[in-house]
Amino acid sequence: MSTQAALNFNNLCEILEKHNNDPAKLITILQEIQEVYRYLPEDIMTFVATSLGISPAKVYGVATFYSHFALKPKGKYVIKLCDGTACHVKKSTAILEALQTRLGLNEKNNTSSDGIFTIETVSCLGACGLAPVVMINEEVHGAMTPELALKEIDKIIQQEENKQ
Amino acid sequence: MKKTLLINGNEIEIAQEKNLLEVIRKANIELPTFCYHSELSVYGACRLCLVEIEGRGIQPACSTLPEQGLKIKTHSSKVRAIRKITIELLLAKGGHDCTTCGKSGNCQLQKLAHKLGITHIRFKKEKTISIPDSTAPSIIRDPNKCVLCGDCVRMCSEIQSIGAIDFANRGKDAMVLPAFAKNMNQVECVHCGQCARVCPTGALTIKPEIDPVWQVLNDPSKTVVAQVAPAVRVAIGEEFGFPPGTTCTGQMVSALRNLGFDKVFDTSFTADLTVVEEGNEFIKRFTTQKDLPLFTSCCPAWVKFTEQYYPDLLKNLSSCKSPQQMFGSVAKKLLPGQLNIEKKDLVVVSIMPCTAKKYEARREEFTKDGIQDVDFVITTQELARMIKEGGMDFKNLAPDSFDLPLGFKTGAGVIFGNSGGVSEAVLRYVSEKLEQKKSESYEFKEVRGGDGIREFTTSIAGHEVKMAIVHSLGNARKLVNKIQAGQADYDIVEVMACPGGCIGGAGQPDYSDQSIRNSRTSGLYKNEKMIQLHKSQENPYLQEVMHQLSGSGEEAAKQVHHFLHTSYQTKKRIIKEGIEITSGKLEISVCFGTGCYLKGSQKILTTLLDQVKRDDLQTRVGIKATFCFEKCGKGPVVSFGNKIVTACTPEMALEELKTLLIENEVFS
Ligand code: SF4
Ligand code: SF4
Ligand code: FES
Ligand code: FES
Numbered sequence: 115m116s117t118q119a120a121l122n123f124n125n126l127c128e129i130l131e132k133h134n135n136d137p138a139k140l141i142t143i144l145q146e147i148q149e150v151y152r153y154l155p156e157d158i159m160t161f162v163a164t165s166l167g168i169s170p171a172k173v174y175g176v177a178t179f180y181s182h183f184a185l186k187p188k189g190k191y192v193i194k195l196c197d198g199t200a201c202h203v204k205k206s207t208a209i210l211e212a213l214q215t216r217l218g219l220n221e222k223n224n225t226s227s228d229g230i231f232t233i234e235t236v237s238c239l240g241a242c243g244l245a246p247v248v249m250i251n252e253e254v255h256g257a258m259t260p261e262l263a264l265k266e267i268d269k270i271i272q273q274e275e276n277k278q
Numbered sequence: 279m280k281k282t283l284l285i286n287g288n289e290i291e292i293a294q295e296k297n298l299l300e301v302i303r304k305a306n307i308e309l310p311t312f313c314y315h316s317e318l319s320v321y322g323a324c325r326l327c328l329v330e331i332e333g334r335g336i337q338p339a340c341s342t343l344p345e346q347g348l349k350i351k352t353h354s355s356k357v358r359a360i361r362k363i364t365i366e367l368l369l370a371k372g373g374h375d376c377t378t379c380g381k382s383g384n385c386q387l388q389k390l391a392h393k394l395g396i397t398h399i400r401f402k403k404e405k406t407i408s409i410p411d412s413t414a415p416s417i418i419r420d421p422n423k424c425v426l427c428g429d430c431v432r433m434c435s436e437i438q439s440i441g442a443i444d445f446a447n448r449g450k451d452a453m454v455l456p457a458f459a460k461n462m463n464q465v466e467c468v469h470c471g472q473c474a475r476v477c478p479t480g481a482l483t484i485k486p487e488i489d490p491v492w493q494v495l496n497d498p499s500k501t502v503v504a505q506v507a508p509a510v511r512v513a514i515g516e517e518f519g520f521p522p523g524t525t526c527t528g529q530m531v532s533a534l535r536n537l538g539f540d541k542v543f544d545t546s547f548t549a550d551l552t553v554v555e556e557g558n559e560f561i562k563r564f565t566t567q568k569d570l571p572l573f574t575s576c577c578p579a580w581v582k583f584t585e586q587y588y589p590d591l592l593k594n595l596s597s598c599k600s601p602q603q604m605f606g607s608v609a610k611k612l613l614p615g616q617l618n619i620e621k622k623d624l625v626v627v628s629i630m631p632c633t634a635k636k637y638e639a640r641r642e643e644f645t646k647d648g649i650q651d652v653d654f655v656i657t658t659q660e661l662a663r664m665i666k667e668g669g670m671d672f673k674n675l676a677p678d679s680f681d682l683p684l685g686f687k688t689g690a691g692v693i694f695g696n697s698g699g700v701s702e703a704v705l706r707y708v709s710e711k712l713e714q715k716k717s718e719s720y721e722f723k724e725v726r727g728g729d730g731i732r733e734f735t736t737s738i739a740g741h742e743v744k745m746a747i748v749h750s751l752g753n754a755r756k757l758v759n760k761i762q763a764g765q766a767d768y769d770i771v772e773v774m775a776c777p778g779g780c781i782g783g784a785g786q787p788d789y790s791d792q793s794i795r796n797s798r799t800s801g802l803y804k805n806e807k808m809i810q811l812h813k814s815q816e817n818p819y820l821q822e823v824m825h826q827l828s829g830s831g832e833e834a835a836k837q838v839h840h841f842l843h844t845s846y847q848t849k850k851r852i853i854k855e856g857i858e859i860t861s862g863k864l865e866i867s868v869c870f871g872t873g874c875y876l877k878g879s880q881k882i883l884t885t886l887l888d889q890v891k892r893d894d895l896q897t898r899v900g901i902k903a904t905f906c907f908e909k910c911g912k913g914p915v916v917s918f919g920n921k922i923v924t925a926c927t928p929e930m931a932l933e934e935l936k937t938l939l940i941e942n943e944v945f946s
Contacts (some may be wrong), residue, residue: 119859120887123903126872127880156458157857161870163457171465178446184383185439255753 152197153184189232198238300776313429330655370401373422414462416469416633425480430473442467469748471633471784495538509631509695509780512801517662523801528677531927543684546691548604553814557707578638579775589848606651631783657785683819689806697779744914856904874913
């Protein structure tokens, strides 16, 4: 744990150094940092603000403006639900609603409090032939229904419980 | 050749104006604007200043260059229709409950809706969802009323160089927020209130304390005394139809008595006291050449700013309490005995031009046994509202005068409200004291003026004294950076956070025109002319009050010091700063500020982490990467528990780690 934190921190310093602490590069810097931490933690953003000589509110503003920045850590399992045209026509919305209800999540609050699941909608995973498509981490599940999707979720929950 | 353009068919000359809006205003045509302020950069987002230009269609006047021959219509049907729609959309979007809004009466949106004759809104009203943030002592932020003009954001970053608030989120969720959507009292806001001053709507307003003040006024068991800051007297009249800068001291005192204040005193009295204390402090430092420049400390926004950004300058801040707080501690010490009441039944209310004073009054240093030295702070605007609620005809009140002795002042205490006033008052004291003779004249006009940064050198008793006077924190930052870079050097520096000094405070009646500020400034200088005495040292009551404070005996000087001086602490800008790498009780912080980083703090961190891992102490030792202990010259800086080690090397770090562990009995 601590070694990981130290490695990440080293990376962070290198990124800032590489970009010469230039506030004009803020977006790029945040992108690279997100690759390291997988999201943008508050203390890291404050650190970045101080290094670049800008206010934390400004960094926060940029981080919340672009949708590809995540301000909260994502769950261990990221469920990507395709809402491209093909999937939408085949009722992907019903799957989304079923999953959200099951996990008590919504569009804004999309990561479960135990840090296991994150639900995201994406536009077209490029597998329209299999519509509707759900991706759980790297695994693709085609021709989904609300029931099948819930089964996958239950499987994971079971697995995680067994681990404990 | 003269350049001209046509506005509504009238030929208007183009002089130095930077944009069309200024030319139109010069022609005495009022164009509505939300996002245009002459003091701030041009943003061009509100689309209210639209005009129709022949051949170019509809254009925003604030961001269009005035060019020869333009033919402009300011109120064509097209322009009027767009303007109306814009306002209707804004009204549909927000939670504009005018009757209960703090800005009601001064709100630009409300005024415009009225002017444009908007009687109904054609769009569906959106539900409002955000909860207002009233956690800060000075400002209430109600995002439901925000029109996203950005005035506050630019004020805070461009003029104050802070950037405590900024745009966050996008599209329909966009709003103005402090970092990480925290509350205003958790971030680096210094409570100057200037954002609220420029906000055209009720999205940022000053937190009122009118209700609790009415309550104590109506409570027969309480004795309520007022102290009024100098800048209030030349501005309050604006609320009642007097021209800006008119001195209304008499009416104001009279109104305060009518409201039920038992005693009405003058903060200028403790300003005189500040002059003497700060003057002595300066003489001591100047003669020993220690901790110079002396920075003034009467502006609480500047004090918080220094605590956050320049901890190494804290020793340069004058240790004098501000006049408001000197008054508080003198009053709480002396008045109970003199008025024959218990301390708990004495209530001190300040009337201030300033919103940061609300914050200052609540600082821990100024609270004893749970009782604040100053109980409530209301602004000039709040007092005006109370006078209006009290149904008084302010203009025709018979003038009254302050109570003695805490209401007696010299002119030096009055000019405190102007930028340059403190410096001038201190000069009047220091020069006589060092030269050991009385001088005929008293004015030091060279320190007066409107420029944001002013420098002035004078000779006192054969010594050259260099001073600088700044207003607005952006200018203060510029000057301090210059001093720290060794490019400037002064003996005394006066800083006021608000443009123009206290007379431009955010608690004063609303103003956007700089000429109003100038009128108030000359108002104060005129006011001083009507006072017989001009040097604080001539205030006959100072000695008396000092004596009452300390009694006799050898502890006297210490006592006085205790009542009139204070100390400062480094403040984190944002609650929780630094990155935790391991979490344990024994804290080690490695500075990663630029200075330390370049000198090798990373190597130290890795060395420490390796060792901690080897000894399997990750849960006992908490290693953090933090920012700047402000000893950058001596970096890398690392703290082990309470011990700060400068010029640290990896070897030293390992040694210190061992000591820390032994001291805490992890190792034996
Ligand atoms: S009160 Fe002053 S410091 Fe605070 S947000 Fe407003 S302008 Fe910035
Ligand atoms: S809070 Fe006020 S000044 Fe700031 S953007 Fe909103 S409406 Fe404009
Ligand atoms: S004043 Fe011109 S766009 Fe706002
Ligand atoms: S960079 Fe300032 S103390 Fe480290």
